[in-house]
Amino acid sequence: MVEKPSFVPAAGVIDGADQFDAEFFGYSAREAEISDPQQRIFVECAWHALEDSGHDPSEFDGAIGVYAGCFANKYLPLNLAANAEFMRSPMALSARPYNDKDFLATRAAYLCDLRGPAMSVQTACSTSLVAVHLACQALLAYECDMALAGGVALPIPLVSGYPVVAGSLFAPDGHCRPFDAAATGTVPGYGAAIVVLRRLRDAVADCDHIRAVIRGTAVNNDGSAKFGFTAPSVQAQADVIAAALSVAAVDPETIGYVEAHGTATTFGDPIEVAGLTQAFGTSRRGYCALGSVKANIGHLDAAAGVAGLARAVLALEHGEIPPSLNFETPNPALRLDRSPFYVPTTARAWPRGTTPRRAGVSAFGVGGTNAHVVLEEAPAPRPAATGGRDRQLLLLSARTGEALAAAAGRLATHLDRDGDLDIADVAYTLQTGRHRFSVRRHVVCRDRAEAAAALRALAAPEAVPAAGDADARQVVFVFPGSGSYRPDAAAEVYRGEPAFVAHVDECAALLRPRLGYDLRRLLLAPARDHPGVDSADPRAGAAAAFATQWALAGLWQSWGVRPTAMLGDGDGEYVAACLAGVLDLADALDVTVARAEISAGEPEGLGRFAQIVAGYERKPPQVPYISGATGTWISPEEAVEPAHWVRQLDRPAPLADGIREILREPGRVPLFMGAGETLTRPMVSSLPPAGDSGYGALDHLIGAAGQLWEAGLKLDWRAFHGAARPRRVPLPGYPFQRRRYWVAPDSGRYAPMGHGEA
Template sequence: MDGDAIAVVGLAGRFPGASDVATLWRNLLDGLDAVHDYTPEELRELGIGERLTGDPAYVPAGGRLAGVADFDAEFFGVPSAEAVQMDPQQRLFLEQAWVALEDSGHDPAGYDGVVGVFAGSSINRYFLFRQFGDPSATDAWESLLLPGSAADYLPAQVAYRLDLTGPAVAVQTACSSSLVAVCMAAQSLVDYRCDLALAGGVSVTEPRFLHTAGGLVSPDGRCRAFDAAGRGAAFGSGVAVLALKRLEDARQDGDQVLAVLRGWAVGNDGAARAGFAAPGLEGQATVVAEALAGAGLSAEDIGYVEAHGSGTLVGDAIEVTALTQAFGPGLAPGSCALGSVKTNLGNLDAAAGAVSLIKAVLAVRHGVVPRNLHFETPNPEIDFAASPFFVPVGNHPLPEGRRRAGVSSFGLGGTNAHVIVESAPAEAPRDPSRGEWQVLPVSARTPEALREAMVRLADHLEAGPADHPGAGPAPRLDDVARTLTGRRAFPHRAAVVCREPKEAAALLRAGADGGPGAQGLPLTSAEGVHDELRNLAASWLSGADVDWPQPSGARRVSLPAYPFQRRRHWIEARS
């Protein structure tokens, strides 16, 4: 069965209220409502006029993403003038694709395999509200819809900038785009069309929405999924990327396995719905049942469903009815948790499905389902007593034998996707770390980035498990060494030769403050360092390529990502 199982070996993303995956998980456990209420001053800065803001139906709220205007163009070899014209969605996804690769422990330049990318993005609102009609831009508007702007070119940009030679496929199915991309990536891996796949989505939007009765946007921007007060959700900005490998390969290669995808399915409602924009019960039930069958599991094996959870009375009722139908009879009421990350972040459109999957991956990994926000009175259209589902209003533990989740994402137009994810298989026990000498190489494109990378790594090595819940237990130094020696080597370098994480952290901080590493010498504080390791570190610091020895039995682990040195590349809003 492992032959068709897909390992999640890396996670990356930026979300409302969270600059990375670990912060997102902490926010979910803390029950943070990350939907932002915009002030009149913020709306004016965005160029949103009084004709819209003065409408009584206007909703001045949404999932805001910090730093959308900023991009490390030099890192990716993008000329500044071109960066200004690029859809910020492409820039965000490009950065997080790199982060996902780093999180997986694989540099595509040295990876012995084919890397694919499957991704979707939302409408290019930067073009609509910043570029179109801008007197400083060209009048040849058609040219602006080419590679830097059109959604078709998002995965191709990543493939070009990162030199990925596998399938590069744009997936455009509205809100289900990123989860459909995951399904396509998983199938491509099963079919041996690629060996490592990046999958996800991105959305950048602004608060330009009106609430309409029965529509998707709620009056205050909050998503009250499964609640009697549900009136939709605000849209928001975010990006989510998962790195995937065949489970057998991941275990053989010493990769971290954060969770396992066991089954997936994609389908469409067809004409069996009230209208083009209406959800279809049979279509939703079918993809859930197909994903379960593909996983070789029954409903009793699932402890949690991360729902599409749009927060509309009709949509939520149809979804729970479809889930109940797919799960079949016989399950006890209240035996399966039901949640929606939209209650925390709003609807992230093309990124929504991948964000939901990241939440589910972390839930089965850590054995807890985060609380569902804004749930007080059950939607009267949902018969919870006749279903196996309940909505947790506090963080809910997942039983050890049922650390599996189903993840749903449904696109406007009826394209539905469902993925079954389970906790990673138990790792073989390892002997405790014996304090052997290790080399930790750190590099960056600029001196400033190198110093920041050293401080970030020091923080990580000093942190306990509770301080970085998205990454699991405190890191072993041999795992850290294996992961760092597999990363891209940039011109500005430092190297730590050490035996303990705390020692490494102290040396990294000293080097960042201008210690020996700044003069091209290995950072070490003890005698007795193995001459071979010292010489390898010195050679690497001089700019040479080094064939690093791999610690026996060491595994790749999540470490802090490259510290991008972003600058503003942006066309300001017109007043």
């Protein structure tokens, strides 16, 4: 075919159409190589579309649907069935579900774990825009809460061109010239296009990045009122456009741009302009721009409608009318001078009038199924969040170390290029809108520049991580007691975390009658002399350590980190006992202060301490924790005995014994509620050790959240941001690690391992 004189070497091709990231989607090499490349490309695009929306399907609260269609499947008959050895292999019996058009949408739903309706749509060239219409109807009917709509076209064989046949749709000279006097047809294009749709109020409530609003859609068919099955109909096109405008409840004179079907055929273009003019029904002339993306990328067949929709959305989003390529002289049959339309030859600003910017998009399928969509520019985005942290936590994960390094490099480049990005929005999107894989890294940063530098370091070859080990399932709170108390670190956290403040304030109010002063005076300005406060008073140190650790535990729990077990060292066991429900907060603070008094100067006071403990109500623990007296799990009976608390004071077990006991069960991560070096690799410290002046307490605390996430634990990221409400923003998608999977025809050989051609 390529060697024939009639062959035209022109097409809108895509690179790597024979490649796929099989490992990412859980495919074996055999499954990947027998799959229609259209299914493979579509599911990769679907994954990227979901990422661009800022939503992780596994965390989305609602049903996600898929409405999509594809070009005729040629891979099965022209490649697989034409390979004799493949046809003799067992895989030949399994090929249909990996190839048939019926399974495009359901395959994407399966591989992306989408639980809403999954419907394959086939209306020829209007397929993907009809899919948009069906998705909108499903959303309005609450059949789903998010929907993917689109299409894919990948003709086989993968040839960059086509043979010219008399009377065909394709241009003999390889140029697509919509609406031009020299137009002779279109050019084929290969590709996929998908949009993610939600109900507007839901998208606004979730702080989504809204690119445009669909005001109305309509679909109809020509019926038989035309001279042939493949011919278009002026009346049917006018009717579907008028119906969409009616649903949208907008005046045609407020439409500033129409993304036309625009196949650049001498017959089709005049019919389309006539239908548009009839539907608009206005005497105004030349106010609405007309264009077709087919001049840019060719005719994407089943994906053409959403490709045009994407162009119109970008025009609305950027406030700019795109030029129409290859247009010089209007086709006189269009009679543009008697229509509302003009064809722009250069990009031009799109000023906003008394109404929002609006656009129309058409797609007409061979066989007569027509679709039209009316778009409106998105509502003004909510301003960037205020009142949030000046440090942010960026999370990256991937299936492989190489993919994670690539993701870090892409994100660094993106942050360098986009000076309008708010780093809090970036952090929130990565935290809530990306799937969690096993290879994980985090970055704590203050701004885009700091983030980009740290990400570039992660992207360096020497930084590529090995296989992921994010397998932690439980967190154990470790309370170190007053031995690791850092008042300066507590003061920094108090100034930056409202949830921490609330718990410290509660402790200070309960302690004031016992201490005779407000504990916060010591916590918030530890380096100063405070009248009436003896900073050397052991009661003050014990009370401050308790309040700090209690508040840290409350802060972590507000972020969704809840302990399945606990360990307290020294007077840290009182915090664990209080959190477990053995003592209430007021009683636990009283006992902590009493213990400090006895520890400091009353060697004969153990009996008196037993009496003090006996004076408070004690209950069996609701959360298991390690006994500070034995280094093993405390029993319900032991926890309520005053004798235990005397033994714990007089003969405490080493902290290392308790840590070893905790780590007997795999999947546990000890979280240190204080400052200090961690005692073992899985342990995470909430605050930096004393003397670490290069890393602030808040940086360390936020980094600890990243460490827990890296270990495999799940945090409540919405709660993590508190009252601040960051926005979801588009960020670079997953860097698929693609390789070639291809079965070639007529080779007489089939090697089903995904290596090279078979």
